[in-house]
Amino acid sequence: MSLKDVISKRKSIRKYHSTCIDEQTLNNIQNFFLNVKPLYPDIKVNFDIVGKEHLKFTFSLKSPHYIVAYSENKPGYLVNVGFMLQQVDLYLSSIGLGGCWFGMAQPAEKSVNGLEFVIAFAFGNPAESLYRESVDFKRKSLDKISDVADSRLEVVRLAPSAMNMQNYYFVTEDNTMHVYCKKPGMLTIKRLAKMYEIDIGIALAHLYVVNSEHFRFFEATNPKEVSGHYYVGSVEI
Numbered sequence: 725m726s727l728k729d730v731i732s733k734r735k736s737i738r739k740y741h742s743t744c745i746d747e748q749t750l751n752n753i754q755n756f757f758l759n760v761k762p763l764y765p766d767i768k769v770n771f772d773i774v775g776k777e778h779l780k781f782t783f784s785l786k787s788p789h790y791i792v793a794y795s796e797n798k799p800g801y802l803v804n805v806g807f808m809l810q811q812v813d814l815y816l817s818s819i820g821l822g823g824c825w826f827g828m829a830q831p832a833e834k835s836v837n838g839l840e841f842v843i844a845f846a847f848g849n850p851a852e853s854l855y856r857e858s859v860d861f862k863r864k865s866l867d868k869i870s871d872v873a874d875s876r877l878e879v880v881r882l883a884p885s886a887m888n889m890q891n892y893y894f895v896t897e898d899n900t901m902h903v904y905c906k907k908p909g910m911l912t913i914k915r916l917a918k919m920y921e922i923d924i925g926i927a928l929a930h931l932y933v934v935n936s937e938h939f940r941f942f943e944a945t946n947p948k949e950v951s952g953h954y955y956v957g958s959v960e961i
């Protein structure tokens with residue numbers, strides 16, 4: 725199945741068989757890491773595959789394997805990791821493996837070679853159905869996440885987000901889409917606020933996968949203001 729096809733079928737998998745994935749498949753996944761498109765090519769990112777002994781709090785999501793994402797802490801790094809790792813999520817699903825973003829997990833090592841831990845991702849052989857029908861996605865309607873209910877944003881609407889919050893907003897202008905992130909409230913914990921930006925990267929990954937030829941991410945000179953949100957960037961598709 726292509727990554728494009730996975731978008732309207734994927735779901736978070738939280739039940740896994742305890743059996744490990746074979747060596748060849750793990751190598752294929754590592755190779756896929758090397759071909760993932762970054763949003764900010766100048767930000768150093770590293771993905772590693774580890775077992776549960778490298779993470780804390782895995783009791784809530786037990787799987788035989790986890791990806792741990794580390795990155796340089798530079799402007800845009802959270803969106804960048806979301807963008808890159810969501811391509812991996814789609815890839816895993818396309819080869820019949822289950823996966824789930826795992827914001828709750830923390831690694832023993834908070835930084836490795838100067839790169840900061842960003843997020844973990846659980847994966848393995850699924851012990852529940854891997855796909856669902858598009859009608860079974862529980863999501864905000866298009867008009868809640870964009871100024872015009874533009875059907876090209878359907879793939880964004882289906883993207884996973886932390887606690888399914890979809891804290892982003894899109895303003896469309898012909899082939900350009902300006903992306904905004906909801907301002908976290910005073911009581912929003914820092915870790916959750918970080919995930920708002922990871923979620924934006926995830927949503928943009930879906931736009932990229934279906935528009936890979938024309939996709940360009942850039943900073944607009946005078947983006948319009950959106951109440952309660954801050955500007956993140958713009959995409960040409």
Ligand SMILES: Cc1cc2nc3c(=O)[nH]c(=O)nc-3n(C[C@H](O)[C@H](O)[C@H](O)COP(=O)(O)O)c2cc1C
Pocket residue numbers: 734735736737738785824825826827828829883884885886887888919922923926
């Ligand atoms: C950044 C991020 C962090 C997440 N953290 C967790 C987590 O710690 N535990 C969990 O069970 N699910 C976690 N999820 C999965 C979301 O709850 C899930 O994507 C959302 O409810 C939508 O469901 P779906 O992925 O099945 O479409 C996370 C998702 C994202 C994008």
